[in-house]
Amino acid sequence: MNESVHVSRKFDEDLGELRTHVLEMGGLVEAQIRAAVEAYASGEIGSVKDIVEADHRVNKFEKIIDDECVHVVARRQPTASDLRLVMGVTRIVTDLERIGDEAKKIAKGARRVHEQGMLNVPRATDVRHVADEAVIMLRQALDSFARLDVALADAVIHADAKVDAEFKAIVRQLITYMMEDPRTISTAIDIVWICRSVERIGDHAKNIAEHVIYIAEGRDIRHTGKEE
Amino acid sequence: MQTASATTAAPALKAEARDFNFFYGDVQALKKINMPIHDKKVTALIGPSGCGKSTYLRSFNRMHDLYPGNRYEGEIRFYPDNTNLLSPDVDPIEVRMRVGMVFQKPNPFPKSIFENVAYGLRVRGEKNRRALDDKVEAALKGAAIWDEVKDRLQDLATNLSGGQQQRLCIARALATDPELLLFDEPTSALDPIATGAIEELVHELKQRVTILIVTHNMQQAARVSDYTAYMYLGEMIEFGKTDDIFIKPQDKRTEDYITGRMG
Amino acid sequence: MQANPNDKQAQIRALIARGKLKDALFAALGIICLGIGLVVIFALVADMAVKGAARFNLDFFLNFASRRATQAGILSAWVGSLLVMLVTALTAVPLGVAAGLYLEEYAKRNWITEVIEINITNLAAVPSIVYGLLALGIFVYTFGFGQSILSAGLTLALLILPIVIVSTREAIRSIPAMIREGSMAVGATRWQTCRYHIIPYAMPGILTGVIIGLARAIGETAPIITIGALTFIAFLPPVPFSELADGTRAGLFDWVMSPFTVMPIQIFNWTSRPDPAFEVNAAAAGFVLMAMVLTMNAIAIWLRYRLRKNIKW
Numbered sequence: 001m002n003e004s005v006h007v008s009r010k011f012d013e014d015l016g017e018l019r020t021h022v023l024e025m026g027g028l029v030e031a032q033i034r035a036a037v038e039a040y041a042s043g044e045i046g047s048v049k050d051i052v053e054a055d056h057r058v059n060k061f062e063k064i065i066d067d068e069c070v071h072v073v074a075r076r077q078p079t080a081s082d083l084r085l086v087m088g089v090t091r092i093v094t095d096l097e098r099i100g101d102e103a104k105k106i107a108k109g110a111r112r113v114h115e116q117g118m119l120n121v122p123r124a125t126d127v128r129h130v131a132d133e134a135v136i137m138l139r140q141a142l143d144s145f146a147r148l149d150v151a152l153a154d155a156v157i158h159a160d161a162k163v164d165a166e167f168k169a170i171v172r173q174l175i176t177y178m179m180e181d182p183r184t185i186s187t188a189i190d191i192v193w194i195c196r197s198v199e200r201i202g203d204h205a206k207n208i209a210e211h212v213i214y215i216a217e218g219r220d221i222r223h224t225g226k227e228e
Numbered sequence: 229m230q231t232a233s234a235t236t237a238a239p240a241l242k243a244e245a246r247d248f249n250f251f252y253g254d255v256q257a258l259k260k261i262n263m264p265i266h267d268k269k270v271t272a273l274i275g276p277s278g279c280g281k282s283t284y285l286r287s288f289n290r291m292h293d294l295y296p297g298n299r300y301e302g303e304i305r306f307y308p309d310n311t312n313l314l315s316p317d318v319d320p321i322e323v324r325m326r327v328g329m330v331f332q333k334p335n336p337f338p339k340s341i342f343e344n345v346a347y348g349l350r351v352r353g354e355k356n357r358r359a360l361d362d363k364v365e366a367a368l369k370g371a372a373i374w375d376e377v378k379d380r381l382q383d384l385a386t387n388l389s390g391g392q393q394q395r396l397c398i399a400r401a402l403a404t405d406p407e408l409l410l411f412d413e414p415t416s417a418l419d420p421i422a423t424g425a426i427e428e429l430v431h432e433l434k435q436r437v438t439i440l441i442v443t444h445n446m447q448q449a450a451r452v453s454d455y456t457a458y459m460y461l462g463e464m465i466e467f468g469k470t471d472d473i474f475i476k477p478q479d480k481r482t483e484d485y486i487t488g489r490m491g
Numbered sequence: 492m493q494a495n496p497n498d499k500q501a502q503i504r505a506l507i508a509r510g511k512l513k514d515a516l517f518a519a520l521g522i523i524c525l526g527i528g529l530v531v532i533f534a535l536v537a538d539m540a541v542k543g544a545a546r547f548n549l550d551f552f553l554n555f556a557s558r559r560a561t562q563a564g565i566l567s568a569w570v571g572s573l574l575v576m577l578v579t580a581l582t583a584v585p586l587g588v589a590a591g592l593y594l595e596e597y598a599k600r601n602w603i604t605e606v607i608e609i610n611i612t613n614l615a616a617v618p619s620i621v622y623g624l625l626a627l628g629i630f631v632y633t634f635g636f637g638q639s640i641l642s643a644g645l646t647l648a649l650l651i652l653p654i655v656i657v658s659t660r661e662a663i664r665s666i667p668a669m670i671r672e673g674s675m676a677v678g679a680t681r682w683q684t685c686r687y688h689i690i691p692y693a694m695p696g697i698l699t700g701v702i703i704g705l706a707r708a709i710g711e712t713a714p715i716i717t718i719g720a721l722t723f724i725a726f727l728p729p730v731p732f733s734e735l736a737d738g739t740r741a742g743l744f745d746w747v748m749s750p751f752t753v754m755p756i757q758i759f760n761w762t763s764r765p766d767p768a769f770e771v772n773a774a775a776a777g778f779v780l781m782a783m784v785l786t787m788n789a790i791a792i793w794l795r796y797r798l799r800k801n802i803k804w
Contacts, residue, residue: 005490006489006490007488076488080476080483321680324675324676331673335672337687337688338802347677351680397673
């Protein structure tokens with residue numbers, strides 16, 4: 001990206017603020033996922049309320065950043081890398097907001113799973129493992145945004161396949177649980193939903209990485225497969 | 229110079245600069261410019277003040293021949309006949325009969341509206357009143373000013389508003405049916421509404437004539453042009469489709485200029 | 492140190508007051524200087540009007556010169572002046588305009604044009620008597636035009652030629668380059684540009700220059716005396732196609748070869764008479780001459796206003 005400064009310092013400040021807000025929002029969302037996964041793994045479902053609460057803040061962030069983007073477009077008519085940044089940010093923010101929603105779903109799912117009093121939560125560590133990978137993908141996607149690091153963004157895009165595969169493996173295992181003991185079905189379905197959310201988080205992280213590549217290089221690699 | 233998105237299925241060329249150098253006396257104002265002008269398209273020249281974009285534009289109708297000490301080197305090929313516009317064998321008047329120009333400040337002659345538009349035809353020896361009437365009307369319609377002036381063709385052109393004057397000047401250039409129309413910052417003296425009208429007109433005109441436009445206003449270049457060339461210090465830095473230039477320029481200098489960064 | 496806002500305002504007001512005082516002083520000085528000039532001119536004209544008042548009647552304008560002051564008139568003088576001016580204008584305008592146009596629109600900028608330009612400026616400074624000497628040699632003797640209206644007209648034409656050239660060039664220069672470029676850009680030649688634009692748009696300035704030149708020429712005495720204008724003329728130049736004394740008909744241009752006198756010479760002649768009665772004539776004629784000059788200037792102003800009304804960029 002372009003390191004030299006604009007003639008208009010205010011423009012630089014506006015864009016700088018935009019970037020900072022995206023990273024703050026990203027940090028918030030990341031913490032939200034961690035807390036949700038932690039609640040699920042540990043059964044400390046008291047934090048679920050906070051996680052649901054945090055989603056309001058994420059949503060508020062989305063609106064603020066969207067507003068800022070609209071203002072930059074209206075006042076500055078950004079072009080080239082500036083234009084791509086603004087367009088990219090509006091898309092990234094959408095993905096972050098969706099991740100926030102998924103985190104909320106995980107937290108609520110965790111509450112249901114634990115309220116059913118099923119102490120022997122199957123595959124908790126596996127779920128945690130895949131969730132960690134999704135969180136890492138998100139953090140790397142955000143890092144790649146902060147530094148406009150195309151190589152890192154590429155790595156995120158490739159990592160998504162792994163998360164998808166692990167999701168499928170967990171679902172297969174859950175199916176065997178359900179076949180062995182039908183009483184676990186309702187819990188298992190909740191866990192499938194949780195895993196599904198984790199898998200979606202991975203997808204959104206991948207989208208963010210794609211937006212980063214667009215911002216950095218002007219290449220739109222959405223829907224093109226991994227090959228360029 | 230870099231050519232963004234190589235000429236895949238590029239439209240026909242109207243003109244083409246080849247290794248074009250220009251000198252004001254001993255000072256080289258344009259350096260080795262190579263650039264195509266696509267037929268029936270709008271090509272915008274952008275760049276900071278003093279980058280040579282107006283100098284380049286004014287080479288296409290040999291305006292520099294009016295003043296002593298100017299020198300061309302290289303070629304500007306004009307198609308379909310493949311004439312070198314800069315050749316000493318080509319009379320600048322012949323060039324100007326094929327290449328029209330609209331100036332920065334509206335410059336109608338202090339004569340009637342009709343005479344302003346008819347002038348180019350009179351210069352070509354047209355005396356038939358009927359033919360003059362018809363062509364003047366067609367040109368005024370072409371410049372989207374007919375409805376505003378049809379009832380007062382004998383009024384002084386200089387009493388029109390700035391935007392109307394500029395459209396009148398466009399009509400004056402159109403009357404002689406040029407193949408290429410040069411616009412030298414045509415809206416820099418106009419208000420936003422008048423500017424919008426001129427831009428709309430440029431958009432319509434490209435159905436029938438190739439347009440080369442110099443503009444200080446990058447957004448204007450983005451709005452009206454199909455191709456954009458960025459010039460800096462007498463050099464052509466980057467030429468490409470306008471979308472490419474404004475979304476992902478290849479050259480850092482282009483990027484810095486169009487995003488308003490310090491060089 | 493934080494200034495009290497009231498102090499600041501007071502300071503600004505004191506500053507403005509000082510500035511305005513200077514404004515007023517200079518304006519007063521200007522009015523005084525202007526007044527001196529106006530008073531002198533007004534006094535001169537009034538003096539002539541009062542002195543010459545006794546002669547202001549139709550006879551004064553319709554009588555020829557006479558030995559008796561009360562019967563002497565200025566008929567041959569004002570007719571002579573007008574005819575000489577006609578020849579002068581018809582010669583100086585085409586020559587001066589063509590020369591100015593060439594220098595501005597056609598000539599290449601090099602040392603030759605530089606030299607020509609400097610010399611034109613110098614010509615304007617040549618004393619008029621020198622033109623008279625030149626004309627005596629060339630027009631009167633070499634070309635054999637004699638002491639005629641033609642000789643006088645050509646001499647004065649030479650005299651005002653630099654004025655016409657310079658005013659033509661100034662008028663052309665005041666036409667913005669974009670008008671010229673606008674004309675050339677549609678494919679006009681230089682001459683088409685001059686004919687349709689440069690000359691018409693420069694016309695008000697050119698006319699002003701011509702009339703100011705003529706106003707100067709009409710008052711010139713020295714060169715006319717030098718070429719030998721007569722001081723006592725009791726006849727008018729032949730009207731074209733009129734019957735002459737010898738029974739033949741005058742040609743269209745016979746008048747140009749006629750002897751003549753002009754207003755300033757008539758005045759000069761009267762003032763050099765011993766009879767003080769002629770001084771009244773001189774004053775009256777001086778007033779008429781003054782009126783002629785002022786009329787020409789008025790026409791110049793009016794023409795400039797009329798023609799410029801439609802020319803703006």
